[in-house]
Amino acid sequence: MPDPLLPLSVLPDTTIDPLTPEVIQLAQDLLVHKLYFAGSFALLFFDYFLTLADEVELIWKSRKAAIYYIFCVNRYCPMAFCVITLYAYTSPYWSEQFKFPHRVCRNADGVSYSCNRFAIVEWLQTLLIVVPAELVLIFRIFALTNRNKIICLFLSAFILVECVIVLYAMSLPGKNNALPLPHVPIDSFHVCILFSDPAMDTAYLATAIAFDSIVFGITLLCTFNRDCTWGRAPSEQPGSEIQLEPAAAASKLVSDPGPNCDSALSHNSLRDRFRRRLRLHNRRLARSQVPSGPLSRILDTMRWDGTLYFLVILSGNAVWMGLAMYSRPGLKFINAQPSMYLTSIMINRLTLSVRRAARHAEEATMQTDIEWPSCVLSRSQVPATPRARAPAENAAIQVSFASVEERAEGS
Template identity: 25%
Template sequence: MSAPPESLDTAAAHLLAAKYFQLAGYAMLIFDHLITFGDEVERIWKRKFTGATVLFALNRYLTPVQFALILDAFHNPAWEGESCTKYVSFEGFCTVALVGVCEMVMILRIYALYDCKLPILAVLSTVLVAQIIVGAYGIHNGFPVPLPPQLVGCIFTGHTLFAALWFGPLVTDVFIFSFTLWRTKAYFTRRGRGSTPTIELFVRDGVMYFMVIFSVNFLNILIYIFAVEDLKAIGASFSQLMTSVMISRLVLNLRSVGQSRDELYDTQPGMQFATNRRSRREEDTFMTRTIGDLGGELKSGFYDTDDSHWDDGQHTDTVESDQNIELSRVP
């Protein structure tokens, strides 16, 4: 028996809204790729291949491939029946995995910020594992949105626990943001005379990431709770796309610090030059920990910078040698 005209019109309108929303999110992702591709080449592919490179590539290029398949499933009538049922499970688990990759980048930034202390990594890794388990459980019984036969679309949704797909990252991001604020407060307090550009960028990007992703995930939870059945998961793709864009921007921004810092310091002479060299040395050590191996066993000299070379305000050969060693480790 065919659906009543009113129901069919409503279902068609909701389906069209979901398709437009999906296309808009994907267009945003591709546009961001295009406008940042030059920075990506300079700051990622022309520098040392590290763990940051691997995580960046997974997020940067698997996400568009996944969403190309999602768009095809939204519009291709071949995705129906059993093939659609199998596909939506694949879509859900891909989302959990790729969001987990993004969270790994954030966690390893915190690990670097805390001088590569294993207890910090253990706590945040436990939170991430819990997020993945909860998310996987929430989507394991997902199913396609029921549509009238006249309409085409393979769209993923689920039962009540489906909201765990957004609740898990929301909790993880609260942990990460809290750790960030606590540690950077110590840096600001210690320096007294002000923060370095690296720390300022670290805090700015951390706050921006948290506010954007927290808001998107919280909005998705509200939509899932209050929206009609066939619109409950309308924002699922957008939250993952925004997470992907923010992580890419975060890594690219951190890698830009080395370039702008070199342009600044190499033009400053005399005693001011020597003073800035000291600040540069501190930043190099911190930045190496942050975006080098993203959590490798790196030198933790941020707090232990030797002041003896700077007592006379002069730039000695010994200090220049130390700077060369530090700079050689920045990817």
């Protein structure tokens, strides 16, 4: 018996579409879609409770920088959207045009709500989940590439293109609606899913995969090439001018051995000796450009953890694009929102692991300062070890260096 409080305009339609093989296949696909999304929902909240203690300790109690606010958006927006989408995937009220009764809405005539109007918002939901995650990736690449602004601006252009594609897709009338469903009163068809224009999907996913591929490639390069400086020449590194002075003095000494040089020591042997010293000096200079200590630990965490997390993100987007292009309508966007939630999980994990590495490095530095006072580490307090008597050949070299310094002081 129909509810007497419902207006006639919202009484359910009793007509049922025939159960063709296509309808049965669509019902099975949508049931798989719902179960897969329910698993993603459980994974998102399970990871949240696993990392909640680390979040309180490493994020909420730390300094409130820009990465703090981006982390909060990337953490809680996907959870809110996940709850809303789960309701949209399970609510029995969705139909092509449903009216809420006057006992729910203040308007006595009822207010119309369409699944098409709700589905288009999923584009905006995609933007609000993906953009904060990609901003975190740009911050990490900025640190890995020695603050290279050109690479970061290049990656920011991909985010701008994604925003343009999403806003343009939302502005297209009639091209981004909900998936048309047959009128069959079963749970599989109580769902509201965005079924957008394939051209917009391909353009957006291609841009996202290109961004992820570039980030993954840069991370791999920085992982296996620790000596990459990216943005600075060796002469721009701090202290490099002071370290290059012995090399310049050695080159000058090779060209002018000085009057006090032993005649038995040939010019060629001096040249070979100083060439070896120059090569050794260059290797030491290259090592000095690689960060060490706490900064090295943080960068190592960003390299190795970031490589794993970026690979997971790239794989999820690639599966999303493959299903969107070649799968059946019921499975076309089965990995769309789970891929975004997985991206949020990986980015949050990366942020927490970097903060944890920084905390451990800071604690290790404090322990080192307590156990080894500065007076012990001072070079002036270390007793000089006795050295063997230098041969005449080395004495000639030392005299040559002394003559070079005397000439420099006299000039």
